[in-house]
Amino acid sequence: MENSHSGTVKRLALWSIPLSLGVMGLKLVAWWVTGSVALLSDGMESSVNVVAAIVAFAAISYAAKPADTTHPFGHHKAEYLSAVLEGVLIVVAALLIVKEALPAVFAPTAMEAPVLGLAINFLAGAINALWAYVLIRAGRRYRSPALSADGQHILSDVVTSAGVLVGLVLAIVTGYAVLDPLLAVLVALNILYQGWKVIAHSVDGLMDHAVEPSEAEAIQAAIAANGTGSLGVHDLKTRRAGSATFVDFHLVVPAAMPVGKAHEICDRLEEAIVAVQPGAQIAIHVEPETEKAHGIKVRIERIPR
Structure with a gap:
């Protein structure tokens, strides 16, 4: 049974599919009425968004599956694989844009119905900007690499649209049609950079990256304040896998302490850690x-007598 967080993440990922299809349609209409190579490139970049949205939904759905005998720690890392693929798709989109734009640099053509085309493309960009904000915010809140990557991907599309609009306005005002494909090339370079960032972040996640320093400090503080009765903690390790957080450590107790008493301390520590790191x-x-003792050590706070 999926929790409310995973259900929300899946719904957002599902909504990305029709929205990305709608935005791609608007951009292709803008290209059709103008003949602008920059608008065509922008529409091609959006077609990758559609594929990425489908991949993200599939990965999030798989990552939400509960642990089983062959995956006892869950399927959380599937989201990172999706994010890596999205980064690769962003890079591919940028290369396709360059492929379309370079020939037009040497043979620029004037646009038809530029005002209508720009208005349609502006609407598509505005929809993308709003949705990118929703996905990035939700990705951070629910610690979903796939949602964050999808949001970053769409944000790169917004940058593309903004750059294209500026370039086309300049081309219209100055009469230099070559500005249309030149700006498309510049925007493609920015998309390449965004794709590289998404890939690097996702690969880092696949390497079992520790939690953020602020989260590690909160975990250590919770242990220090709630480990009364024990002698200390060492070899504290954390790792993040998608939306899941894993915490592992050794608890030192007096040699003569009964097992039941040690278990009570463990229960108290687990509750305290989950309070600062939900779902850990x-x-x-x-x-x-x-x-x-070895590794990271935590001193237990003593209650004054």
Whole structure:
């Protein structure tokens, strides 16, 4: 049974599909009425958004599956694979734009019905800007790499549209039709950079990156304040896999402490960590004080007598 967060993420990913189709349609109409190579390039970039939205929805749906015997830690990393693919698609879109724009640099042509085409493209860009904001904000809130990547991808499309509009206005005002394909090339270079950032971030996530420093500090503070009865914590490790957070550490207790008492401390620590890191999956190894400590250590706060 999926939780409310994963359900919200899936709904947002699903809505991206018809929205991206609608935006692509508007941009292709803008190209059709103007004949602008820059608007054609912008529409081609949006066609990649459609594929990316479908891939993101499939990855998010798969990542939401519960753990099973072959994937005991869950399927969370599927979102990173989707984000990597989106980054690759962004790069491909940029290369396709360059392919279409370069010939037009040497043989520029004047646009037809430029005002109508620009108005249609502006509407498509405005829709994209709003949706990119929604996806990026939701991606951060629900720690969804796929949603964040999809939002960043759409944001790069917004930058494309803005650049194209500026370039076409300049081409109309100055009469230099060559500005149309030249700006398309410049925008493609920016898209290449955005695609590289998405790929780099996603690959880093696949490498079991630790939580952010502020989150690590909150986890350590929760352990320090709620580990009363134990002698300390060491070898504290964290990792992020999609929307899931894993916390692992060794809890040192007096050698004579009963198992039941040590278990109570573990329960208290787990509740405290989940309070600052909702949904965290925690593994605690209890050991006697005679064991040698290593790794990251946390001192337990003492209650004054």
